[in-house]
Amino acid sequence: xxxxxxxxxxxxxxxxxxxxxxxxxxxxxxxxxxxxxxxxxxxxxxxxxxxxxxxxxxxxxxxxxxxxxxxxxxxxxxxxxxxxxxxxxxxxxxxxxxxxxxxxxxxxxxxxxxxxxxxxxxxxxxxxxxxxxxxxxxxxxx
Amino acid sequence: xxxxxxxxxxxxxxxxxxxxxxxxxxxxxxxxxxxxxxxxxxxxxxxxxxxxxxxxxxxxxxxxxxxxxxxxxxxxxxxxxxxxxxxxxxxxxxxxxxxxxxxxxxxxxxxxxxxxxxxxxxxxxxxxxxxxxxxxxxxxxxxxxxxxxxxxxxxxxxxxxxxxxxxxxxxxxxxxxxxxxxxxxxxxxxxxxxxxxxxxxxxxxxxxxxxxxxxxxxxxxxxxxxxxxxxxxxxxxxxxxxxxxxxxxxxxxxxxxxxxxxxxxxxxxxxxxxxxxxxxxxxxxxxxxxxxxxxxxxxxxxxxxx
Numbered sequence: 001x002x003x004x005x006x007x008x009x010x011x012x013x014x015x016x017x018x019x020x021x022x023x024x025x026x027x028x029x030x031x032x033x034x035x036x037x038x039x040x041x042x043x044x045x046x047x048x049x050x051x052x053x054x055x056x057x058x059x060x061x062x063x064x065x066x067x068x069x070x071x072x073x074x075x076x077x078x079x080x081x082x083x084x085x086x087x088x089x090x091x092x093x094x095x096x097x098x099x100x101x102x103x104x105x106x107x108x109x110x111x112x113x114x115x116x117x118x119x120x121x122x123x124x125x126x127x128x129x130x131x132x133x134x135x136x137x138x139x140x141x142x
Numbered sequence: 143x144x145x146x147x148x149x150x151x152x153x154x155x156x157x158x159x160x161x162x163x164x165x166x167x168x169x170x171x172x173x174x175x176x177x178x179x180x181x182x183x184x185x186x187x188x189x190x191x192x193x194x195x196x197x198x199x200x201x202x203x204x205x206x207x208x209x210x211x212x213x214x215x216x217x218x219x220x221x222x223x224x225x226x227x228x229x230x231x232x233x234x235x236x237x238x239x240x241x242x243x244x245x246x247x248x249x250x251x252x253x254x255x256x257x258x259x260x261x262x263x264x265x266x267x268x269x270x271x272x273x274x275x276x277x278x279x280x281x282x283x284x285x286x287x288x289x290x291x292x293x294x295x296x297x298x299x300x301x302x303x304x305x306x307x308x309x310x311x312x313x314x315x316x317x318x319x320x321x322x323x324x325x326x327x328x329x330x331x332x333x334x335x336x337x338x339x340x341x342x343x344x345x346x347x348x349x350x351x352x353x354x355x356x357x358x359x360x361x362x363x364x365x366x367x368x369x370x371x372x373x374x375x376x377x378x379x380x381x382x383x384x385x386x387x388x389x390x391x392x393x394x395x396x397x398x399x400x401x402x403x404x405x406x407x408x409x410x411x412x413x414x415x416x417x418x419x420x421x422x423x424x425x426x427x428x429x430x431x432x433x434x435x436x437x438x439x440x441x442x443x444x445x446x447x448x
Contacts, residue, residue: 112246113227115223134252
């Protein structure tokens with residue numbers, strides 16, 4: 001497996017569904033943050049077969065873990081300090097997510113109504129299923 | 143103030159009250175002829191629908207109220223790009239209640255967020271059509287005498303047919319309901335409905351042949367394969383006449399089975415069936431006016447003997 005050096009201070013977002021790293025990269029706006037980032041795509045995983053990992057060296061404040069959970073409910077977040085894991089976090093799923101996910105149903109009102117608040121509600125917490133508040137289409141994480 | 147966006151916006155007890163009031167109206171419609179005098183219903187129809195719009199308008203006129211509105215997006219300010227939110231804010235100051243039909247799913251919910259008058263969803267794309275569901279429930283209750291312990295068959299387009307999805311949802315709240323879902327592979331019910339039925343332990347079977355199952359049904363709900371829901375004309379042509387209910391098929395059905403259809407019907411029910419006493423789809427359309435009268439009264443909170 002590809003080797004990326006360990007972190008001294010930062011977070012590792014692990015168990016991202018393979019192919020999902022860029023969505024999380026984009027949500028966290030990592031492109032515009034003064035941190036070092038390593039994205040590992042399609043890493044081998046005993047549990048998942050393949051997974052993505054994001055390693056972030058530096059201070060990350062204001063990360064809403066719950067929102068990350070809505071984007072990918074299986075992820076884990078390891079907090080690293082002085083080179084060791086000091087905390088392991090599992091996101092809980094928020095009941096509602098606003099203006100993060102967008103409905104992909106072309107028949108949904110959110111595709112045409114200006115200024116609408118894109119809202120998804122959690123309808124199946126076991127499988128992490130979110131449905132659009134307006135058209136009830138489930139959010140497709142692909 | 144209450145809005146009706148989905149059939150489940152009414153609790154079972156509210157729904158029973160609505161159906162009871164509808165049956166009172168059926169018995170003595172003249173008693174209700176003035177109860178909405180001075181009230182106005184706005185019908186905001188962003189896509190054509192003769193039946194539902196006229197049914198709403200007839201309902202309000204029967205109650206002594208007045209109506210205003212538009213019947214296509216071209217003749218409304220939507221053509222100029224006005225949002226649903228802005229339109230409803232304005233209409234709220236013109237009318238006391240409104241019924242909205244929109245091709246986009248969820249538009250009535252958006253309207254309800256910005257409205258200061260009750261909003262009734264009169265159909266949003268392939269999503270919800272609660273007043274059709276109330277109509278179907280009233281028809282079954284009035285003509286069958288019950289809403290529980292029924293074997294209900296749905297036949298035709300179960301994928302895009304919103305009336306089917308809504309009625310399945312509504313009937314799962316009653317005891318002893320069994321569904322028989324008759325459709326070609328391409329038009330089976332969406333996964334999420336199948337998952338909900340399994341999760342709620344509601345018995346159902348999915349079959350392709352109407353002939354094989356018609357004898358066991360208490361209700362047969364026929365649907366049209368809707369051209370406007372297909373992106374591909376070839377698929378539509380291949381599937382549109384897959385089920386045609388005729389005398390021969392009806393001969394195998396129970397003598398007290400009811401045939402419902404949300405209308406408009408195209409080829410899926412042969413005209414020869416219309417004279418069969420079990421064919422109640424025109425009665426169903428009539429009941430649609432009564433249930434909308436009852437709904438308008440409930441939402442406007444008008445007294446029966448005003």
